[in-house]
Amino acid sequence: MASSAATPPPDAPVSGGQRAEYDPVFLHSRREAIVIFVVWLAGLVWAVPYCYVNGYVGNVEPESVATVWGIPAWLFWGIAVPWLAADLFTVWFCFWYMQDDDLGAAPEEESDHDDVGAAAREEAR
Amino acid sequence: MPAADTLPLAAVSASNAALVTFLVYTLAVFGLAALSNRLLQKKSFLSEYFLGSRSLGVWAFALTFAATSASGGSFTGFPSKIYTHGWILGLWIGSYIVVPICAMGLLGKRINHVARISGAITVPDVLRDRFRSPGFGLLAVSLILFFMAFNLVAQFKAGSEILNTLLQDVPAFRGAVGFVADLKQDAGILNEVNSAYLVCLLAFAVAVIIYTTWGGFHAVVWTDVMQGVVMVVGVIIMLPLALSQVGGLEKSTAEMKQMTPPRLGLARFELAVPLAEGYSLPSPWFALEDPQGTRRLFRVNRALAIPAGRTIIEDVKVVELTTASEIERQFARLQEAREVRQTMVHVAQVKRRQIAWTDQRLKGNAGGQEPVDRGRLQGERERLHEELDRIQQLIDRPGETGGVSALLNADELNVAVPTVTWTQEYAYGAGRPGMYVTGPGPLPSRLPATAPRPDDADRGATERVQEPSPRSSDLDLSDGFLPLSLAISFFFMWAISGSGQPSSMVRLMAFKNTPTLRRAIFTVAIYYSLIYFPLVIIFCCARLLLPGMDLESDRIMPQMAVTLTSNVGQGWLAGLLIAAPFAAVMSTVDSFLLMMSSALVRDVYQRNLNPEASERTIKRLSYLATLLVGIVALVGAVNPPQFLQDIIVYTGSGLAACFLGPMIFALYWPRANVPGCVSGMLAGFGAHLSLYFTGSFVNGSFFEPYQILNFDPIVVGLFVSFATTYVVTKLTAPPPQDLVRRYFYRDAARARQNIG
Numbered sequence A: 001m002a003s004s005a006a007t008p009p010p011d012a013p014v015s016g017g018q019r020a021e022y023d024p025v026f027l028h029s030r031r032e033a034i035v036i037f038v039v040w041l042a043g044l045v046w047a048v049p050y051c052y053v054n055g056y057v058g059n060v061e062p063e064s065v066a067t068v069w070g071i072p073a074w075l076f077w078g079i080a081v082p083w084l085a086a087d088l089f090t091v092w093f094c095f096w097y098m099q100d101d102d103l104g105a106a107p108e109e110e111s112d113h114d115d116v117g118a119a120a121r122e123e124a125r
Numbered sequence B: 001m002p003a004a005d006t007l008p009l010a011a012v013s014a015s016n017a018a019l020v021t022f023l024v025y026t027l028a029v030f031g032l033a034a035l036s037n038r039l040l041q042k043k044s045f046l047s048e049y050f051l052g053s054r055s056l057g058v059w060a061f062a063l064t065f066a067a068t069s070a071s072g073g074s075f076t077g078f079p080s081k082i083y084t085h086g087w088i089l090g091l092w093i094g095s096y097i098v099v100p101i102c103a104m105g106l107l108g109k110r111i112n113h114v115a116r117i118s119g120a121i122t123v124p125d126v127l128r129d130r131f132r133s134p135g136f137g138l139l140a141v142s143l144i145l146f147f148m149a150f151n152l153v154a155q156f157k158a159g160s161e162i163l164n165t166l167l168q169d170v171p172a173f174r175g176a177v178g179f180v181a182d183l184k185q186d187a188g189i190l191n192e193v194n195s196a197y198l199v200c201l202l203a204f205a206v207a208v209i210i211y212t213t214w215g216g217f218h219a220v221v222w223t224d225v226m227q228g229v230v231m232v233v234g235v236i237i238m239l240p241l242a243l244s245q246v247g248g249l250e251k252s253t254a255e256m257k258q259m260t261p262p263r264l265g266l267a268r269f270e271l272a273v274p275l276a277e278g279y280s281l282p283s284p285w286f287a288l289e290d291p292q293g294t295r296r297l298f299r300v301n302r303a304l305a306i307p308a309g310r311t312i313i314e315d316v317k318v319v320e321l322t323t324a325s326e327i328e329r330q331f332a333r334l335q336e337a338r339e340v341r342q343t344m345v346h347v348a349q350v351k352r353r354q355i356a357w358t359d360q361r362l363k364g365n366a367g368g369q370e371p372v373d374r375g376r377l378q379g380e381r382e383r384l385h386e387e388l389d390r391i392q393q394l395i396d397r398p399g400e401t402g403g404v405s406a407l408l409n410a411d412e413l414n415v416a417v418p419t420v421t422w423t424q425e426y427a428y429g430a431g432r433p434g435m436y437v438t439g440p441g442p443l444p445s446r447l448p449a450t451a452p453r454p455d456d457a458d459r460g461a462t463e464r465v466q467e468p469s470p471r472s473s474d475l476d477l478s479d480g481f482l483p484l485s486l487a488i489s490f491f492f493m494w495a496i497s498g499s500g501q502p503s504s505m506v507r508l509m510a511f512k513n514t515p516t517l518r519r520a521i522f523t524v525a526i527y528y529s530l531i532y533f534p535l536v537i538i539f540c541c542a543r544l545l546l547p548g549m550d551l552e553s554d555r556i557m558p559q560m561a562v563t564l565t566s567n568v569g570q571g572w573l574a575g576l577l578i579a580a581p582f583a584a585v586m587s588t589v590d591s592f593l594l595m596m597s598s599a600l601v602r603d604v605y606q607r608n609l610n611p612e613a614s615e616r617t618i619k620r621l622s623y624l625a626t627l628l629v630g631i632v633a634l635v636g637a638v639n640p641p642q643f644l645q646d647i648i649v650y651t652g653s654g655l656a657a658c659f660l661g662p663m664i665f666a667l668y669w670p671r672a673n674v675p676g677c678v679s680g681m682l683a684g685f686g687a688h689l690s691l692y693f694t695g696s697f698v699n700g701s702f703f704e705p706y707q708i709l710n711f712d713p714i715v716v717g718l719f720v721s722f723a724t725t726y727v728v729t730k731l732t733a734p735p736p737q738d739l740v741r742r743y744f745y746r747d748a749a750r751a752r753q754n755i756g
Helices: A002-006 A024-055 A073-097 A115-124 B016-040 B045-054 B058-069 B072-092 B099-105 B108-118 B123-131 B134-167 B171-187 B195-246 B249-258 B324-334 B337-365 B371-396 B404-408 B484-499 B502-508 B514-545 B550-567 B572-609 B615-636 B644-668 B674-698 B713-731 B737-744 B746-755
Strands: B263-270 B279-281 B285-289 B295-300 B304-306 B312-320 B417-424
Touching: A024 A073, A024 B072, A024 B099, A024 B108, A024 B484, A024 B644, A073 B072, A073 B099, A073 B514, B016 B134, B016 B195, B016 B572, B058 B099, B058 B195, B058 B502, B058 B514, B058 B572, B072 B134, B072 B249, B072 B484, B072 B514, B072 B550, B072 B572, B099 B108, B099 B484, B099 B502, B099 B514, B108 B123, B108 B502, B108 B514, B108 B644, B108 B737, B123 B134, B123 B502, B123 B572, B123 B644, B123 B674, B123 B737, B134 B195, B134 B550, B134 B572, B134 B615, B134 B644, B134 B674, B171 B195, B195 B249, B195 B514, B195 B550, B195 B572, B195 B615, B249 B324, B249 B514, B263 B295, B279 B337, B285 B324, B285 B417, B295 B324, B304 B312, B312 B417, B312 B550, B337 B371, B484 B644, B484 B713, B502 B572, B502 B644, B514 B550, B550 B572, B572 B615, B644 B674, B644 B713, B674 B713
Parallel strands: none
Antiparallel strands: B263 B312, B263 B417, B279 B304, B285 B295, B295 B312
16 A cells, blocks of 8 residues: 555666656555455355355255245355345445545546547657 | 147237337437537547546446446346246356456556546557557457457347337337338348348337437446436336245245256147238247147247248247146136237237138139139138137127137137147256256257158158257256356356456546546445346246246346236336346447447547548547448348357457456556567457357357366456466566556656646
């Protein structure tokens, strides 16, 4: 976070005698992406094996599958409950964990004319 | 088989009220397009037309993201799969528990940031600017055009099918279909294309192309918002209706535990007298009695089209119910007065056409045919008139003419005598109860187009039964719908490949600021929770309410909407419910149209051919490109592809295999370079495509890809793409320092702020 942003990477470009620091938006985005990936992995590791062990033919007798509120129990505990947990995690992630960053202004937002076209013209020259 | 044993029955029909609701919805879409067009006059054209000026707020961003992702597949293909395979679809979409946070959070903040740094307004723009490589940009454009073209055609088909279901019994629509059929016949073109489909395709395509061309990105976003609301409201209304009509979820699942997969087959229908003009009997049921006295109940796939002048219709696809309780329930349902009345209305239409045919022959006979023919025709005509009078009496005064079950067995209702010529069992789960409530789920086998016969002399004479395969008595999980490896693949498919869709990436470039992103992720999470799991419940209930639709399950969503609402006497609601899948298709099509036109105008024309082009030229070209892309897709959809959901899966997974790896490395790895990312993109494309090509040789169909260790090609494609990008990057020179500094370092950020 702030501390990691303050630590310049060893191969960082040097500017005015000092090593440049990573852009905080990049660092925050990367850290948040890693957390999200871990959550996806946790979902995979729980949902698929749980449903397989408790809901597939061979592991369970098809005609005597237990239900919870009419949903097959393997699906209730394997998907429905984790779905609720994932929603709660999303609330925490969005309102307590994810950083608000200044994303900057696009060229066309900095002027009234169509700077998108201007950028293309400049590049062509 | 004696004629009295057959019971032709019709499906439910939509009302005119449904059409009115639907038209109101379409008008609202056009109203939003008009408002968007006014915005276009005030802002920078390109950025506004293709990216909404990067100003989307929470609701607009969340719902446009959700609605675009929830394509026609979510409301046609997905319900169809639930219906066919049962509760296992809950695991199939299991990764939707994390799709919102993955699809929006993995790339969202960073891609928006990078696009602002460079001023990119398309996905190829981002890649081109991030690496300062026009060639990379053009490669990305080519791949987007390649995949989106396929997908657009499939989505056009989905929209037309939904419209067809809604309108099939509306008199004005049937008139239009007749008009188009005559036009086709006169012009001698498009004879193979179904007239009803053609009318719907034209209506759908014209509506979407006009509002997208007219309003641009904001029209697409605002209509997405409305469509997103329609979708969730549709699901919220359908859920309690479905649950109450099956007697609760516990009861529904208990019934599903007893259910065995149906048999699929082919049948032959024979009429005593041909029709003067063609007529379609909507999905009739018929019953046969086998030599042991057991009643067998069949449902015809789609409408039974009876062409003019023909007496024999061969190889009609049928589904045979195999669960005793289901057969009894369906018999009871078919004997309800409303069902019988609807059937008789259709049968009366057929009788009138048969009378018209005899009249034509009798008139034509004056000059020449044998008197004996004439006598027979007159006899037929009198018999048909008597039958029609009786049917009309039953329609007009059902209470005065005896019991309903007596009506069902009346000979005059038998407009076409069926003979089943071929039946086959499911590839997995045949004859076994409990398949719909466990994994891996039942799997149908492919039905041949014509009944296999030992020789022509035997054509259509008797029923032949497919020999059971040696494995059909075993339950080998890999033969089922979702074996373990595929369950893992689909966890990749939705959450990870969803992040790799260029159409989603564009939306991630359009939100206003990070608070908008945070709130939108939360909103989409709740939104998806309200849609996807309830859809699984609703269409598991559909197995009880609408049995026998296994061969036309792509139509289960609109059919369910019509059934649920007409069962509670609120037919007008069907319009709103059918608007939900229609909205899903529209919201995807409009986004894809705009993506393709932006690829042509921005990425090909402005950035490569004519950077000096004036805004006026760009504006005209943008309108023109959107229009042209739409028209090309419309033409492509005239002869529609057969496998709707398969095409959607192919293009979605293909785009992810191409774009996700290079984009993640481009955004998060300063060391990423052009050779690495280009190689990764091409390798992902090649690996994915080659598995589909191999499938066409090994499995006999392009849409049955070869699966390494039973994993879907998406897993292989992603792995190859990521690995190639990494390895090639490591083996090649690092990127220029100024590029790295521009996109990854704080001093560049400060410099940009100072400039601002």
